[in-house]
Amino acid sequence: MEDYTFPSWIYLAVLTVFVGGATKKILASHLSPTPVMVAWLGVTVLVERLWAICIPALLVLVLLGFVCCLYAAVRTRPSSRLPAEGKAVFITGCDSGFGNATARHLDVLGFEVFATVLDLSGEGARALQKNCSNRLTLLQVDITEPQQVNQALMETKAKLGLKGLWALVNNAGVCVNFGDTELSLMSNFRGCMEVNFFGTLSITKTFLPLLRHSKGRIITISSPAGDQSFPCLSAYGASKAALNLLFNTLRHELAPWGVQVSIILPSSYKTGHSSNQAYWEEQHRTLLQTLPKSLLEDYGEDYLSETMELFHSYARQANPDLSPVVNTIVEALLTPQPQPHYFAGTGVGLMYFIHSYLPFSLSQRFLQKLFLKKKLPPRALREKSSLELNLYNNNNNNEENDGSNNNKAMVHI
Structure with a gap:
């Protein structure tokens, strides 16, 4: 267990920074917390498996899930509104x-x-x-x-x-x-x-x-x-x-x-x-x-x-x-x-x-x-692609013709 003490502290520090950074970004942008928390939970499981220390992933999942639910409950709680009359x-x-x-x-x-x-x-x-x-x-x-x-x-x-x-x-x-x-x-x-x-x-x-x-x-x-x-x-x-x-x-x-x-x-x-x-x-x-x-x-x-x-x-x-x-x-x-x-x-x-x-x-x-699922490239790019394709086909035809002539010459000899 002593061999794992130092890595576990590093792991906890890194995890705290990651989760804290995610939470701060969510609060700043006012995004819905659910998709972000799901993503971070997935990252947590991956890090846990890769780091192979004694902290159980289930505990981390439960903790983050609780934080997510608590945050969602606070956000969805009906808040009192100010009166509109006179404004x-x-x-x-x-x-x-x-x-x-x-x-x-x-x-x-x-x-x-x-x-x-x-x-x-x-x-x-x-x-x-x-x-x-x-x-x-x-x-x-x-x-x-x-x-x-x-x-x-x-x-x-x-x-x-x-x-x-x-x-x-x-x-x-x-x-x-x-x-x-x-x-x-x-x-x-x-x-x-x-x-x-x-x-x-x-x-x-x-x-x-x-x-x-x-x-x-x-x-x-x-x-x-x-x-x-x-x-x-x-x-x-x-x-x-x-x-x-x-x-x-x-x-x-x-x-x-x-x-x-x-x-x-x-x-x-x-x-x-x-x-x-x-x-x-x-x-x-x-x-x-x-x-x-x-x-x-x-x-x-x-x-x-x-x-x-x-x-x-x-x-x-x-x-x-x-x-x-x-x-x-x-x-x-x-x-x-x-x-x-x-x-x-x-x-x-x-x-x-x-x-x-x-x-x-x-x-x-x-x-x-x-937004815009464009399928048609600009005309100049289409012409360039068409020209490159024609050149490619011509080169292939020339190579095939050269090969065929060489075979004929070899048979004639």
């Missing part, structure tokens, strides 16, 4: 999608809602006016226009009076293109950054004095595309990556003021232009007309068309039920201690688990299979 919430991008659905639901719950739209005479604005109470105020705001943002601040302050603003929900956002980075126009990158990043930054900075005064909350709808490299979404993903970093930084800076910052990461839902086929076909035609001829020849029009069709197919499969995201926003608004990050929708937690814990090559392959 004012400012929401951007309420013409459609998450913003429109959230504004209606918050109005039902008793919030005082300030909902911004791009078009006061549009269908979404009319629906809000018709279906919501007089607690809801519609404001026409383009978040990329500083004058409109400042005007919205003045109107909000005038209506609130001495009552503070409880929360800002940054929902407005756009995805103005799809396709390979080389094929994306610079205007597409600027368009995404202007709305998703600079517009959101502008509205947040403008309303921060109200939020600091009330020790309120900032809730931002972002995207997993800001953390993971989805193919053909570089312009959109880059703007969301900047957004994620911005609000993760703000979380630290605003903590002394009592302002809590949360980011919501939804899965795929039918919102905005995502399922509008006519809009994306128009974008596709514009891309074909503006691309340099050399690029179009290298990639091929059929390659671009396949990308568009795959994007449409993915959008058609998106979830039309927006309630998981709406309910997550409500949770972030009313829970006494909101989380830094929320995953809203099926599969997002699994996606982040694969991204966080599996090798990079596997996570990249998973994203390629999950």
